[in-house]
Amino acid sequence: MTPRDLLRRTSVAFRDAGIPDPETDSALLLSSLCGRSSLELRLDMETVLSDRILRDYAKLVQRRLSREPLQYILGEVSFCGLFFQVDSRVLIPRPETELLCELALELLKPLTSPRILDLCCGSGCIGLSLAHALPNAEITLSDCSADALAVTRENSARLGLHVILNQGDLLDGLPDDAFDMIISNPPYIPSADCAALQEEVLREPRLALDGGSDGLSFYRRIAVGASRVLKPGAFLLMELGIGEADAVSGFLSAAGFSSIAVREDLNHIARMILAVYQPLEALCLKS
Ligand code: GLN
Numbered sequence: 001m002t003p004r005d006l007l008r009r010t011s012v013a014f015r016d017a018g019i020p021d022p023e024t025d026s027a028l029l030l031s032s033l034c035g036r037s038s039l040e041l042r043l044d045m046e047t048v049l050s051d052r053i054l055r056d057y058a059k060l061v062q063r064r065l066s067r068e069p070l071q072y073i074l075g076e077v078s079f080c081g082l083f084f085q086v087d088s089r090v091l092i093p094r095p096e097t098e099l100l101c102e103l104a105l106e107l108l109k110p111l112t113s114p115r116i117l118d119l120c121c122g123s124g125c126i127g128l129s130l131a132h133a134l135p136n137a138e139i140t141l142s143d144c145s146a147d148a149l150a151v152t153r154e155n156s157a158r159l160g161l162h163v164i165l166n167q168g169d170l171l172d173g174l175p176d177d178a179f180d181m182i183i184s185n186p187p188y189i190p191s192a193d194c195a196a197l198q199e200e201v202l203r204e205p206r207l208a209l210d211g212g213s214d215g216l217s218f219y220r221r222i223a224v225g226a227s228r229v230l231k232p233g234a235f236l237l238m239e240l241g242i243g244e245a246d247a248v249s250g251f252l253s254a255a256g257f258s259s260i261a262v263r264e265d266l267n268h269i270a271r272m273i274l275a276v277y278q279p280l281e282a283l284c285l286k287s
Pocket of ligand 1: 091092093094097120121122123124125126185186187207208209
C-alpha cells in the first residue's frame with residue numbers, strides 16, 4: 001500500500017471516530033514511523049510501504065482511535081523551539097504557555113544571573129526553556145509528583161541542561177528569600193468540570209489539571225506562600241484558566257503583591273497574571 005492510500009483510509013477512520021484533526025494526525029503518525037518530516041512524506045506518496053511499517057502503523061492508529069493524545073503516541077512535543085518528551089505522567093505543554101515563557105524572558109532581561117523557580121513543573125517545559133535561553137540563570141523545578149519529576153529529569157538530561165529539581169507539595173522544601181521569579185502553570189480546572197473534558201485531556205494526569213472545587217486552590221496557596229521564598233522586588237508570573245483573572249488578582253493584592261497586571265493570549269483570553277513582591281518593610285524604608 002502507498003502512503004497516499006494509507007493516509008486516505010486512516011483519515012476516514014479517524015474522522016468517523018470523531019478525532020479533531022484526522023489528516024494531520026494520520027500524517028504525523030506515519031512520518032514519525034518512517035523517520036521523515038511530514039513534508040518529505042507528502043513529496044513521496046507513491047512508494048509502496050513495507051509490511052513492517054504497515055504493521056507498526058496499525059498499532060499507532062489503534063492507540064489514536066482509543067483517543068490517546070497524539071503527543072503521547074509520538075512521545076514528544078515542540079515547545080519554545082525545543083523538543084520535550086511527554087507521556088501520560090505529565091501534562092502536554094500548550095502553545096499559550098510559550099507566551100508565559102516569553103513574558104518571563106522580557107521581565108528577566110535586566111538581571112544577569114536570576115534565580116528562578118518553576119512550580120508544578122510537569123514535563124519541565126517552562127523551567128527548561130528558560131534554562132536554555134538563560135545560561136547564567138539558576139533554575140529550580142518543583143512538582144509534587146515523583147512521576148512528573150522523572151520526566152523533567154529525562155528532559156533536562158536530553159537537553160543537556162543543569163537545573164535543580166525538588167519534589168514537594170508546592171513550596172515545601174524550597175529555601176527562604178531565594179528567588180527572583182516564580183513562574184507557574186498550576187492546575188486550574190474546577191474539579192466538577194474535569195469529568196466533562198475532551199477525551200484526550202482525560203488521559204492527562206488529573207493531578208496536573210484539577211484546581212480544586214473552584215479551580216483556584218493553587219493560586220490561593222501560591223499567593224499566601226510565595227513571599228517566603230521570593231526576594232523583595234521579585235516577580236510572580238502564572239498562567240490562568242478562563243475567567244480566573246479577577247479572583248487571582250484579589251488573592252495577590254490581599255497577600256501584599258503590587259503592580260498586578262493581566263495579559264491576554266492570542267485568543268484574547270486573560271491568560272497570564274504578573275505581580276511584584278514588595279514587602280511592607282521595604283516600602284516603609286523607601287518612604
Ligand atoms: N509546567 C507544565 C506545563 O505547563 C506542567 C503544568 C501542570 O502540570 N499543571 O505544561
